[in-house]
Amino acid sequence: MKLSESEENYIKSIYNLQEKTEKVNTNSLAKYLNTSAASITDMLKKLKFKKLLEYKKYYGFRLNESGKKEALKIIRRHRLWEFFLVAKLGMEWEKVHDIAEELEHVSSTELIEKLDHYLGKPKIDPHGDPIPDDKGNMPVLKQIALNDLQLKHYAVVSSVSNQSPEMIEMLNHYNIGIGSQIKVLRSFGFDGSLEIKLARKPECIISGIAAKNIFVYDN
Amino acid sequence: MKLSESEENYIKSIYNLQEKTEKVNTNSLAKYLNTSAASITDMLKKLKFKKLLEYKKYYGFRLNESGKKEALKIIRRHRLWEFFLVAKLGMEWEKVHDIAEELEHVSSTELIEKLDHYLGKPKIDPHGDPIPDDKGNMPVLKQIALNDLQLKHYAVVSSVSNQSPEMIEMLNHYNIGIGSQIKVLRSFGFDGSLEIKLARKPECIISGIAAKNIFVYDN
């Protein structure tokens, strides 16, 4: 189905809201999209006409299966681009969202599948959100803090909860980034610090505080 | 200057046309953009108001310095994305143009500069067209056929004039792609065939016919 950029933005937003609440209503979507309630009503009519959502006047609305499928395609594109921007171009987490908002509307299927393959079919984006696969299935992966990772077991860095300049400085020092392969060699009970090893790097030690902010996933 | 997607397309098209003819006229641009002459006139008024072109009713028009600068930014983005699609994602030449038409409108300067750096600041896109630098200067690089390249001198494959499936098959076999570093070790006068060497690959021999269709640039 061919959708306008605007329609795509509405669908994605409705999806995000309905993940949290049972029914989405006009005002909450208007607030979320920073627009007027009247605009929401206008667009709802269009999306209902295109059979992407259930919508009964004054009662709220919800994406149907077809709408959810479209939403997941857009979310997939968004998160793959975010991954690309961080993992390949070395951009910072905070900056990639707005750019991915634009890139996500480029809809060539071949482009997205090639990009996915090029990135190594990642399952989690730089903010730690799961990336739907090409069929629209969300991967079921648990993310755990580095200090909860079992010893001597390689995992992949998926996100970092503290994004302060100090944290970024330290991660850069250690060469830890999204997608880095990492394992814990030893854990020091005294202060929670960990001896770790990154693929193709010498082993080193990081503090327990840092370890709690680094999230990984295990396959 | 913030421009709409449509304005960007007009500017880029005017630039392309005025490279060939002194003055661009309404009908030729209408044909080029596959739209009506009336639409052209409408947009010209807007672009004139934004001081991007010289335009005198019934007399044709031309981008001024400011307009050319904008055009070169868009062309830079387009060609960098084309390079990315071919060199990194492995897409075929014929397919990348339309996708780059969409990607080129994502205008984050930081994105483009990081992408440029990531790609190794290429000077020529997969179709052999030069990529303007971040200041809007077109690189002055001569492209030469591989059989005109001086011996034992590394050059970079910049384009291939014959894009038949057979040619692509052969290039894949030799592992020759856009951006490949290549040098000619020996030339056989009998049939024009060349002994070549690709960086990190063993030497091999290609026919004179193939060599005439492979273009390289020398720095």
Added chain:
DNA sequence: TAAAATTTTTAGATTTGTCTAAATATATTT
């Protein structure tokens, strides 16, 4: 449960980019 408050929808405008058809200007031909 009736009044007040809130939410949602409708009505009518606006902007952007497009169109067709008619009008106007320029160019060509005889």
Added chain:
DNA sequence: AAATATATTTAGACAAATCTAAAAATTTTA
């Protein structure tokens, strides 16, 4: 240079996406 042909612009309309203000429906409250 008048008639004809071509190119360009204007006038008026339309679709998409938005807005404000007013109307209608629903919910809350007293």
